[in-house]
Amino acid sequence: MRISVLASGSNGNAAVVEADGTCLLLDCGISCRQLVTRMQALGIDPGRIDAVLLTHEHDDHVKGLEVFLRRHPVPVLATAGTVQGMAAPPAGAEALTPGREVRLGALTVLPVPTSHDAREPVGFVLENDGYRVGYVTDTGVVTQLLVERLAGCHALLLECNHDRDMLRVGPYPWPLKQRIASRTGHLSNEQSCGALERLVHSGLEVVVGMHLSQTNNSPHLVTRELAAVLSGSGVRLAVASQQAALVVERGAGPVPG
């Protein structure tokens, strides 16, 4: 299994998951042009995408979808709430039900509810040939259910949105600060580290910090804090960004795209 995080952050999110000939796009929140450019740079033919899965309807997760589907009319899978929340819902979107696993070619996908100010947001646990990947961003808390579903994952792509102090003293207006820090906002580094402490196990290979705020966080800070939790575990660590792709491959990587 190979996961290529094409972009991650509040300006746009998209990732490609490949396994044994199956190719899925998780979110489509960058322009179609950017998406295609970044995929091609990694040797991924956009025509190979079998389906698009959406975490939720926020613009930074769907804004490139309409144009992408015009060029590559593939099935879209999203929760009913996500489809209802979209300004331009794709025709014939297939419903994902949180907690109900779907089989898509070589991959099994389990949508897991997240806690976010969207209609029916989810994260994903993807599995191929015994290898499990957790993909969770845009959640204000790591619920007990999330911890249970992410337990045993070999790769964890987990939101590290903000440093609490940087958010508190930073330039955002007070209501936005409150929204981000709320139970339906985004995870702080501290929260992600707390979750990670519960999720480290001997089979965990790699952790990727996701959806970093460019204003209220820094890759350096995230790396330092996650490394402290993972110290001595041998788990590899990377931080995804808005500007460049990052590739995580079973038994290798992570490497910049």
Ligand SMILES: [Zn+2]
């Ligand atoms: Zn987002």
Ligand SMILES: [Zn+2]
């Ligand atoms: Zn969101």
